[in-house]
Amino acid sequence: MRSQIISATALVAAAVVQGKTCTKFRYEFVRLNKTDAALLVVDHQIGLSALVRDYEPAAYRQNIIAHAALGNLFNLPTILTTSAESGPNGRLPKEITDLHPTAPFIKRNGEVNAWDNPEFKAAVKATGKKQIILAGIVTEVCTAFLALSLRAEGYEVFANTDASGTFNDKLAADANRRMEAAGVHLMGMFGIAMDLMRDWRNTPGSAEVLPFMDKYLVPYSLVARAHGDAIDNGTIIPGEAQILTV
Numbered sequence: 001m002r003s004q005i006i007s008a009t010a011l012v013a014a015a016v017v018q019g020k021t022c023t024k025f026r027y028e029f030v031r032l033n034k035t036d037a038a039l040l041v042v043d044h045q046i047g048l049s050a051l052v053r054d055y056e057p058a059a060y061r062q063n064i065i066a067h068a069a070l071g072n073l074f075n076l077p078t079i080l081t082t083s084a085e086s087g088p089n090g091r092l093p094k095e096i097t098d099l100h101p102t103a104p105f106i107k108r109n110g111e112v113n114a115w116d117n118p119e120f121k122a123a124v125k126a127t128g129k130k131q132i133i134l135a136g137i138v139t140e141v142c143t144a145f146l147a148l149s150l151r152a153e154g155y156e157v158f159a160n161t162d163a164s165g166t167f168n169d170k171l172a173a174d175a176n177r178r179m180e181a182a183g184v185h186l187m188g189m190f191g192i193a194m195d196l197m198r199d200w201r202n203t204p205g206s207a208e209v210l211p212f213m214d215k216y217l218v219p220y221s222l223v224a225r226a227h228g229d230a231i232d233n234g235t236i237i238p239g240e241a242q243i244l245t246v
């Protein structure tokens with residue numbers, strides 16, 4: 001361990017000697033804070049959903065609704081935006097607009113990068129938040145362009161990778177690398193929710209978050225339901241007894 005620290009220090013020194021910056025050893029762990037964060041729903045339109053091939057359609061629909069619902073769960077200022085929604089891109093799913101009936105909703109009529117739309121930009125600035133959680137269709141355009149613009153403006157940016165979709169895995173990887181190089185944090189819905197919650201004893205905590213996971217994250221739902229059922233009316237069967245004592 002000690003020699004690892006020494007060699008890391010030596011590497012930093014070597015990088016400085018060569019006139020290079022070495023950020024690898026100066027990583028800052030930026031954490032989400034529900035009082036500092038706003039949520040953006042970017043072009044999760046029904047027409048555009050047909051372009052998404054790096055997720056199964058049913059899972060992806062669940063993921064984008066879950067993304068929008070994070071705003072309700074953690075009481076985050078939420079902004080919706082669409083691109084040319086009267087055309088083939090289509091509208092937002094009703095489930096999403098129903099979750100945020102009073103949120104600012106900016107219907108862009110041309111700007112590809114939502115940040116180029118003055119009304120959208122003003123709505124984001126009006127939240128007064130410095131951390132932005134976002135997701136969009138497609139990843140390399142609607143998510144990445146906006147995420148990079150937000151980074152350029154000094155925001156801390158968290159891209160929900162579960163709710164950003166595109167034509168294939170390679171394009172998703174390319175877009176994620178590009179965002180990551182700009183300091184965008186790539187996280188799935190569960191990671192974002194856990195960082196916002198921080199502690200299961202908080203509010204929102206287990207009482208609010210478990211029902212949310214039950215709805216939007218099936219594996220976690222199974223964990224909670226199986227445990228709850230076992231407590232409610234469970235009996236250890238032969239075979240389990242041995243496993244539990246190992």
Ligand SMILES: *[C@@H]1O[C@H](CO)[C@@H](O)[C@H](O)[C@H]1NC(C)=O
Pocket residue numbers: 033034035036198
């Ligand atoms: C979040 O930020 C506020 C101030 O903006 C601070 O009071 C609070 O302690 C932070 N919460 C966490 C969990 O860090």
Ligand SMILES: *[C@@H]1O[C@H](CO)[C@@H](O)[C@H](O)[C@H]1NC(C)=O
Pocket residue numbers: 233235
């Ligand atoms: C509880 O489990 C027993 C079998 O162990 C079963 O007969 C009973 O119907 C169960 N009760 C409930 C409320 O599920």
